[in-house]
Amino acid sequence: MASSPHSLVYPLEATRRRVPRVLSIAGSDPSGGAGIQADLKSIAAQGGYGMAAITALTAQNTQGVTGVHVPPVDFLRQQLEAIGNDIEVDAVKIGMLGDAAVIEEVRRWLGEVRPAVVVLDPVMIATSGDRLLAESAEAALRELLPLADLITPNLPELAMLLGESEAADWDTALAQGKRLAAACGNTVLVKGGHLEGPGCPDALVNTVGLLSQDVVVFPGERVDTRNSHGTGCSLSSAMATAKVRLGDWESALRVVKPWLHGALAESAVLEVGKGNGPIHHFHALDNGLQPREFVARLWDEARPELDAIHALDFIKDLQSGALGETHFAYYLAQDAIYLNGYSRVLARASALAPSEAEQLFWARGAQTCLEVESELHRNWLATRESSNKLGPVTKAYVDHLVAASASGSYAVLVAAILPCYWLYAEVGRQLHDGYVESGAPEGHPYADWLRTYADEAFAEATRKAIDIIDVAAGVASPAEREAMLEAFIRSCRYETAFFDAPRVHG
Numbered sequence: 001m002a003s004s005p006h007s008l009v010y011p012l013e014a015t016r017r018r019v020p021r022v023l024s025i026a027g028s029d030p031s032g033g034a035g036i037q038a039d040l041k042s043i044a045a046q047g048g049y050g051m052a053a054i055t056a057l058t059a060q061n062t063q064g065v066t067g068v069h070v071p072p073v074d075f076l077r078q079q080l081e082a083i084g085n086d087i088e089v090d091a092v093k094i095g096m097l098g099d100a101a102v103i104e105e106v107r108r109w110l111g112e113v114r115p116a117v118v119v120l121d122p123v124m125i126a127t128s129g130d131r132l133l134a135e136s137a138e139a140a141l142r143e144l145l146p147l148a149d150l151i152t153p154n155l156p157e158l159a160m161l162l163g164e165s166e167a168a169d170w171d172t173a174l175a176q177g178k179r180l181a182a183a184c185g186n187t188v189l190v191k192g193g194h195l196e197g198p199g200c201p202d203a204l205v206n207t208v209g210l211l212s213q214d215v216v217v218f219p220g221e222r223v224d225t226r227n228s229h230g231t232g233c234s235l236s237s238a239m240a241t242a243k244v245r246l247g248d249w250e251s252a253l254r255v256v257k258p259w260l261h262g263a264l265a266e267s268a269v270l271e272v273g274k275g276n277g278p279i280h281h282f283h284a285l286d287n288g289l290q291p292r293e294f295v296a297r298l299w300d301e302a303r304p305e306l307d308a309i310h311a312l313d314f315i316k317d318l319q320s321g322a323l324g325e326t327h328f329a330y331y332l333a334q335d336a337i338y339l340n341g342y343s344r345v346l347a348r349a350s351a352l353a354p355s356e357a358e359q360l361f362w363a364r365g366a367q368t369c370l371e372v373e374s375e376l377h378r379n380w381l382a383t384r385e386s387s388n389k390l391g392p393v394t395k396a397y398v399d400h401l402v403a404a405s406a407s408g409s410y411a412v413l414v415a416a417i418l419p420c421y422w423l424y425a426e427v428g429r430q431l432h433d434g435y436v437e438s439g440a441p442e443g444h445p446y447a448d449w450l451r452t453y454a455d456e457a458f459a460e461a462t463r464k465a466i467d468i469i470d471v472a473a474g475v476a477s478p479a480e481r482e483a484m485l486e487a488f489i490r491s492c493r494y495e496t497a498f499f500d501a502p503r504v505h506g
């Protein structure tokens with residue numbers, strides 16, 4: 001059948017779901033940090049509905065494993081059949097399997113049911129060093145790998161699956177990831193948790209063109225904590241859930257990695273156990289923030305800048321009509337240059353957006369910027385003397401936005417983006433109201449320009465942008481929220497400097 005754009009899009013759409021139904025087939029950790037207990041928390045934290053078919057019972061805590069009991073495999077089959085006879089499963093995460101008989105049962109079930117998304121975390125040895133897979137079952141586990149869409153081995157597991165020695169550096173790990181992906185025909189998530197040093201990168205690797213590149217690296221900073229019990233379990237089940245919600249592995253890891261970082265960073269508040277404690281899966285719920293609280297804080301920060309803007313000669317003279325034409329032309333020319341850079345930054349926000357609605361919102365914003373830029377050239381700059389040279393304030397402002405987009409954090413980027421909507425809308429509203437209140441004087445040289453400020457579509461887009469930032473702050477870690485605040489304040493200062501630039505540099 002000839003491929004049409006529709007046939008390319010449809011399968012992706014068909015697998016996406018707002019609340020994914022995710023089944024974990026894994027072992028139980030009664031202390032709640034790893035295994036199915038961690039999986040169910042991760043799935044819920046990522047917005048999914050979690051289910052669990054238990055392969056094995058362990059007796060363990062944060063200090064180690066003291067016992068493993070693998071129930072008769074028939075009972076695992078009964079659990080899987082009970083789920084399969086009643087419930088549609090959107091994604092499956094497979095964790096601890098225990099022995100070869102369990103692996104065989106899971107292999108049989110996967111072959112029969114063929115779930116749309118299968119993530120396999122090849123659990124072999126716990127953080128504590130205790131075995132969770134019989135040595136004799138390693139060959140059977142290797143045979144299971146091709147039935148998964150995503151495999152998430154840590155560095156010792158990656159080496160063991162390839163029959164090689166453990167990678168001591170990131171490049172070797174990536175090369176091993178490529179070999180495993182090629183051998184299994186699926187995607188491998190190479191994890192940097194076991195590396196030394198301040199960085200903790202992860203990477204998605206696929207050698208048959210399923211990703212935007214063969215190797216997509218997600219850099220990350222290492223959290224200084226020993227509470228890493230269950231990070232591997234949590235990551236794999238969160239990925240299974242996010243994949244169904246967002247449609248592809250890269251979007252999923254873009255959301256899951258900052259969440260996991262926050263869960264590690266906030267783990268100390270749990271105070272569970274004396275050893276390697278669990279991570280805080282619901283750290284984002286525990287931020288104490290009420291809806292609108294974060295944006296109210298941003299507004300408090302923005303208010304002095306707004307006052308500073310209204311005190312500028314540029315704004316006062318634009319309002320009264322006394323503004324010199326040279327300064328107005330300088331402002332317009334810099335605005336056109338700025339909008340071009342801003343459009344690219346909005347396109348980056350669109351690329352990082354966690355939902356299609358937000359992706360579309362920023363993409364529309366990027367398009368509007370280019371339309372307004374060309375309108376400036378056509379109608380406002382065509383008849384004026386102005387230089388198209390990049391001014392120092394414009395450059396510094398755009399550089400700041402580009403740096404925010406390079407941070408990789410969607411939340412930080414959109415916080416940096418917001419002042420251009422919010423302060424501009426506010427300044428525009430006040431200028432327009434002032435013009436109307438003064439009786440819209442005849443012959444005001446900037447009357448046409450002041451009228452452009454009464455744009456309801458822009459006011460509506462501003463309200464939507466504020467909502468997006470509030471939600472992004474709600475799921476961000478405290479450190480990320482501080483970075484959002486900083487990026488926002490800096491952009492506010494550039495807004496003021498931008499209106500003052502015609503006086504200083506024009």
Ligand SMILES: Nc1ncnc2c1ncn2[C@@H]1O[C@H](COP(=O)(O)OP(=O)(O)OP(=O)(O)O)[C@@H](O)[C@H]1O
Nearest residue numbers: 154191192193194200221222223228230231232233
């Ligand atoms: N100290 C840390 N700081 C930040 N991220 C970390 C840290 N430790 C692990 N991670 C992240 O946690 C995830 C699991 O990585 P890791 O390589 O530790 O796997 P694992 O050994 O299977 O996990 P587990 O600790 O559950 O056995 C990866 O996304 C990794 O980047």
Ligand SMILES: Cc1ncc(COP(=O)(O)O)c(N)n1
Nearest residue numbers: 027028034035126127229230
């Ligand atoms: C039931 C079960 N499954 C998986 C792990 C691995 O998790 P970790 O490597 O963090 O100990 C575990 N400890 N227990």
